[in-house]
Amino acid sequence: MERTLVIIKPDAVRRKLIGKIIERIENKNLDIVKMKMVKLTKEEAEEFYKEHKGKEFYNSLVEFMTSERIVVMVIEGENCINIIRKLIGKTDPAEAEPGTIRGDFALKLPENVVHASDSKESAEREIKFFFGEE
Numbered sequence: 445m446e447r448t449l450v451i452i453k454p455d456a457v458r459r460k461l462i463g464k465i466i467e468r469i470e471n472k473n474l475d476i477v478k479m480k481m482v483k484l485t486k487e488e489a490e491e492f493y494k495e496h497k498g499k500e501f502y503n504s505l506v507e508f509m510t511s512e513r514i515v516v517m518v519i520e521g522e523n524c525i526n527i528i529r530k531l532i533g534k535t536d537p538a539e540a541e542p543g544t545i546r547g548d549f550a551l552k553l554p555e556n557v558v559h560a561s562d563s564k565e566s567a568e569r570e571i572k573f574f575f576g577e578e
């Protein structure tokens with residue numbers, strides 16, 4: 445069964461949107477099979493976002509992702525990578541359609557409320573990063 449990683453980001457935790465975001469995922473009848481709350485260290489955030497190293501937003505992204513606790517969860521279900529990405533909307537909240545999580549709750553980058561894996565390979569890496577080998 446396909447799996448994907450979703451992160452409820454620091455801006456959403458600060459704004460007390462955890463429940464609303466989980467509700468959207470559950471409304472879609474997707475299965476949350478693992479979940480925990482953590483606070484990333486600078487080193488962990490740098491490692492998690494290493495593919496963006498060198499980009500002009502990298503340092504502010506790391507600072508943002510370490511600014512507050514986050515909620516990480518594993519979602520399981522057929523085609524869940526694509527389904528979740530549709531549910532959360534485009535990366536840039538200014539471009540995300542109303543009705544999507546980012547379209548409804550976020551205003552500007554990098555504070556885009558949620559993260560979701562963009563491929564099978566990144567899902568595998570990201571789930572391992574937060575939940576280890578199984």
Ligand code: CMP
Pocket residue numbers: 501505535553554555556558559560
């Ligand atoms: P995410 O889906 O977690 O992937 C990388 C993150 O970097 C993205 O969500 C945003 O939080 C952030 N990001 C991507 N592009 C930009 C940008 N142009 N400016 C600022 N932050 C960005």
